[in-house]
Amino acid sequence: MNPEAFFIDQLRRVTLRWRTRFDAELKAQGQTLVRARALVYLARRPEGMTQRELTEQLMVEHPTMVRILDALEEQGLIRREPIEGNRRANRLILSPAALPMVDELEAAFAAEAHRVLRHVPPDKLALATEVLRGIAEQLEEGA
Amino acid sequence: MNPEAFFIDQLRRVTLRWRTRFDAELKAQGQTLVRARALVYLARRPEGMTQRELTEQLMVEHPTMVRILDALEEQGLIRREPIEGNRRANRLILSPAALPMVDELEAAFAAEAHRVLRHVPPDKLALATEVLRGIAEQLEEGA
DNA sequence: TTGCTATACGTAGCAAGCTACATATATTGC
DNA sequence: GCAATATATGTAGCTTGCTACGTATAGCAA
Numbered sequence: 001m002n003p004e005a006f007f008i009d010q011l012r013r014v015t016l017r018w019r020t021r022f023d024a025e026l027k028a029q030g031q032t033l034v035r036a037r038a039l040v041y042l043a044r045r046p047e048g049m050t051q052r053e054l055t056e057q058l059m060v061e062h063p064t065m066v067r068i069l070d071a072l073e074e075q076g077l078i079r080r081e082p083i084e085g086n087r088r089a090n091r092l093i094l095s096p097a098a099l100p101m102v103d104e105l106e107a108a109f110a111a112e113a114h115r116v117l118r119h120v121p122p123d124k125l126a127l128a129t130e131v132l133r134g135i136a137e138q139l140e141e142g143a
Numbered sequence: 144m145n146p147e148a149f150f151i152d153q154l155r156r157v158t159l160r161w162r163t164r165f166d167a168e169l170k171a172q173g174q175t176l177v178r179a180r181a182l183v184y185l186a187r188r189p190e191g192m193t194q195r196e197l198t199e200q201l202m203v204e205h206p207t208m209v210r211i212l213d214a215l216e217e218q219g220l221i222r223r224e225p226i227e228g229n230r231r232a233n234r235l236i237l238s239p240a241a242l243p244m245v246d247e248l249e250a251a252f253a254a255e256a257h258r259v260l261r262h263v264p265p266d267k268l269a270l271a272t273e274v275l276r277g278i279a280e281q282l283e284e285g286a
Numbered sequence: 287t288t289g290c291t292a293t294a295c296g297t298a299g300c301a302a303g304c305t306a307c308a309t310a311t312a313t314t315g316c
Numbered sequence: 317g318c319a320a321t322a323t324a325t326g327t328a329g330c331t332t333g334c335t336a337c338g339t340a341t342a343g344c345a346a
Binding site: 287288289290291292293294295296297298299300301302303304305306307308309310311312313314315316 | 317318319320321322323324325326327328329330331332333334335336337338339340341342343344345346
């Protein structure tokens, strides 16, 4: 296998394994990786944000977001609130009940990330990150 | 966001964007990224292999593989052949009709990979690959 | 040989990606 | 002001991941 193909294989491998591991860890709390990410991003913005903004930050397509939010709303962790003066957008607000869970999720995420990445020297991690960021931009330019 | 979290975000971003792009390119041929990968691996082994072997090579779980193979069999590109002396395993065989498509797919994959990765210097790509491989192993050890 | 365990494949059902299409509301340009 | 366009959200339906469970066959050990 050529180096480019092998790189792509490893990418897929790590991304999926990470998701699987984290989903398994969160299962007890009834959460998943993406839903946890959504909650964490929302917690950083107490004044709330629209679905569109959250969709961009999480880098998913909007139908995916709709379902994530449906699930979180069902769990009583967020609500979609009408925005005065803008009847097509919603403001997403974290329920007070969600705050302790968000702290737990954030801690679990950081701990797990560190457990998985602890053997990677910081300079190599930085370089790999930079390579990935460059590729992502290349992909998003459509080029 | 801390460097570890940012790294993980970039990982997900690149992996998904790559899959989306490649799926879109293959749509005209009625194929997808995983199915193409399956065909390419099978083409490298004219004597065929069992589902278990292919499952390991593609790094998916076996129910995922079952569905991929169902689709490919439906398209007439492969067949599951009984193995003499082993009544539980199947030998997967590529149909002769699939060979030209496999060549196309392999060429498309290589071309697209190169288009996306051409701006990454080989030494950096190698380093990033090595980082990813290390992380994957860490993840697979369960540690 | 008989029964336990391991292996190979399959089915069911869920989550999370995606595209394509639908609906309602804003915005903009004439 | 009205028509055309753009934006925000939602729905439908597909693929690909996964886990959990089912079934048949192989292998091994008492």
